[in-house]
Amino acid sequence: MEKGTWVVKSGLAQMLKGGVIMDVVTPEQAKIAEDAGACAVMALERVPADIRAEGGVARMADPTIIRAIMDTVSIPVMAKCRIGHFVEAQVLESLGVDFIDESEVLTPADESHHIWKDNFRVPFVCGCRDLGEALRRISEGAAMIRTKGEAGTGDIVEAVRHMRAVMGSIRKLVNTPEEELVAEAKALGASLELVREIHQTGKLPVVNFAAGGIATPSDAALMMQLGAEGVFVGSGIFKSSDPESRARAIVKATTHYNDPAIIAEASQGLGAPMSGLDVKTIPVAELLATRGW
Amino acid sequence: MKVGVLALQGAFIEHVGMLQQLGVEAPLIRLPEELAGLDGLIIPGGESTTMSRLMRDFGLMQPVRELACSGFPLLGTCAGMILLCQETNRAELETLGVMKVRVERNAFGRQVDSFECDLDIPPLGEEPFHAVFIRAPIVKSVHTSVEIIARLPDKTAVAIRQGKMLACAFHPELGSDMRLHCWFLDNFIG
Numbered sequence: 001m002e003k004g005t006w007v008v009k010s011g012l013a014q015m016l017k018g019g020v021i022m023d024v025v026t027p028e029q030a031k032i033a034e035d036a037g038a039c040a041v042m043a044l045e046r047v048p049a050d051i052r053a054e055g056g057v058a059r060m061a062d063p064t065i066i067r068a069i070m071d072t073v074s075i076p077v078m079a080k081c082r083i084g085h086f087v088e089a090q091v092l093e094s095l096g097v098d099f100i101d102e103s104e105v106l107t108p109a110d111e112s113h114h115i116w117k118d119n120f121r122v123p124f125v126c127g128c129r130d131l132g133e134a135l136r137r138i139s140e141g142a143a144m145i146r147t148k149g150e151a152g153t154g155d156i157v158e159a160v161r162h163m164r165a166v167m168g169s170i171r172k173l174v175n176t177p178e179e180e181l182v183a184e185a186k187a188l189g190a191s192l193e194l195v196r197e198i199h200q201t202g203k204l205p206v207v208n209f210a211a212g213g214i215a216t217p218s219d220a221a222l223m224m225q226l227g228a229e230g231v232f233v234g235s236g237i238f239k240s241s242d243p244e245s246r247a248r249a250i251v252k253a254t255t256h257y258n259d260p261a262i263i264a265e266a267s268q269g270l271g272a273p274m275s276g277l278d279v280k281t282i283p284v285a286e287l288l289a290t291r292g293w
Numbered sequence: 294m295k296v297g298v299l300a301l302q303g304a305f306i307e308h309v310g311m312l313q314q315l316g317v318e319a320p321l322i323r324l325p326e327e328l329a330g331l332d333g334l335i336i337p338g339g340e341s342t343t344m345s346r347l348m349r350d351f352g353l354m355q356p357v358r359e360l361a362c363s364g365f366p367l368l369g370t371c372a373g374m375i376l377l378c379q380e381t382n383r384a385e386l387e388t389l390g391v392m393k394v395r396v397e398r399n400a401f402g403r404q405v406d407s408f409e410c411d412l413d414i415p416p417l418g419e420e421p422f423h424a425v426f427i428r429a430p431i432v433k434s435v436h437t438s439v440e441i442i443a444r445l446p447d448k449t450a451v452a453i454r455q456g457k458m459l460a461c462a463f464h465p466e467l468g469s470d471m472r473l474h475c476w477f478l479d480n481f482i483g
Contacts (some may be wrong), residue, residue: 001408001409001410002408002409002410003405003406003407003408004405005408005409007409007425007467007468008404008407008408008409008425008426008427011407011425011427011464011467012404012407012427012428014304014307014338014467015303015304015338015339015340015371015372015427015428016303016339016340017302017303017304017305017306017339018300018301018302018303018305018339019302019303019339019340019343034342035346036346037302037342037343037346037347037350038343039302039303039339039340039343040340070403074342074383074398074399075340075342075343076340076404076428093405096402096403096405097403097404098403098404098428099404121405122404122405123404248346248350251343251346251347252347252350255300255301255302255323255347256323259323
């Protein structure tokens with residue numbers, strides 16, 4: 001009986017596919033998310049929109065909150081640690097969380113090195129802006145990838161940019177002749193082994209979700225049509241006027257992402273979405289997606 | 294032969310891939326009208342609460358229940374097994390309730406306790422089946438009409454058969470061993 005193997009870690013990500021992972025800050029929110037059909041929740045102290053508004057250093061959540069959420073729901077519970085902060089990751093693993101998000105939404109602890117995720121039995125998900133970043137994280141042991149988008153904005157533009165970058169590079173590698181793959185690997189800053197694998201299979205070796213800016217059912221379906229295998233919704237649900245209805249609508253739109261009539265019906269009467277923040281108005285120093293490399 | 298795969302959430306593409314390799318047409322099923330003309334249905338692994346919610350929202354519970362009661366072949370893996378069973382340790386979870394068993398969800402603990410191991414599954418032959426258990430359920434009690442197909446070394450029941458329905462707590466769709474799918478196609482549908 002072997003635990004913590006690659007098959008078991010990447011396998012949980014496969015079971016999350018087609019689903020919506022929702023940010024929650026209380027057990028009550030976690031219950032609403034579970035009842036609405038979330039395939040997992042992300043246990044946090046503050047949602048990204050509040051982290052952005054309040055400023056200061058954002059760290060791993062208080063274990064009390066994470067434990068309370070784990071005790072409330074039966075779906076997988078994820079939690080975030082800072083980039084490179086392997087002790088926060090050790091703490092989260094000891095709490096028994098089901099997935100760790102090494103996340104740019106928290107203030108990075110290490111600007112040069114991400115966590116060596118192979119050292120852990122618990123699987124990790126990491127953010128990326130392009131294929132090179134995704135492959136570097138997979139080389140470190142990430143069992144799941146998500147495009148970063150720009151968290152806490154409700155603006156989908158960065159999520160689209162990052163998903164198009166990843167999927168476009170994959171399409172390019174598939175059509176790249178074998179002798180040019182070494183140069184491609186060098187340009188991407190990724191291992192030749194992974195670059196060759198993508199050239200052959202035409203897909204990432206792990207599951208890839210979209211994140212950062214999803215606020216409506218159409219946003220979720222847009223990311224699915226662009227190639228995401230599921231979505232993370234952070235501030236978009238509990239910063240809207242009717243979280244319960246919005247959560248259910250986003251779950252429906254993620255499943256039926258190719259059916260505009262169902263997305264239209266799901267989008268009706270949801271009340272106000274989160275107010276949002278145009279990414280172009282954010283000072284460069286306050287962008288979250290540029291954290292990590 | 295045409296075997297649908299319930300595609301509301303979870304690892305449905307993996308089942309489709311296996312069925313196609315076996316030369317079987319495998320349409321994705323998301324709405325009740327898509328159930329017409331199938332020879333069997335697979336309910337995949339994923340999150341059982343999510344699938345239950347979506348089955349209710351899109352009117353799939355009753356049609357699938359009726360199919361099951363008419364002797365239609367069904368295979369449920371992990372969350373699929375939970376959805377087929379009559380009773381779980383989570384009372385508010387609506388299931389199809391067509392297999393006369395009680396199932397315990399997340400029976401091994403959290404994700405760090407997920408595991409892989411070799412299982413003896415007599416109908417698949419002598420060679421052990423390498424099974425992957427991810428936040429897996431177990432079968433707690435069965436009615437006399439249910440046959441236990443596989444057990445862990447500690448005797449915990451992890452695969453069951455009732456008429457034309459087959460369910461397992463592990464994920465035969467992960468990996469490359471297609472014997473369980475072959476057995477389902479040959480002996481439950483064929």
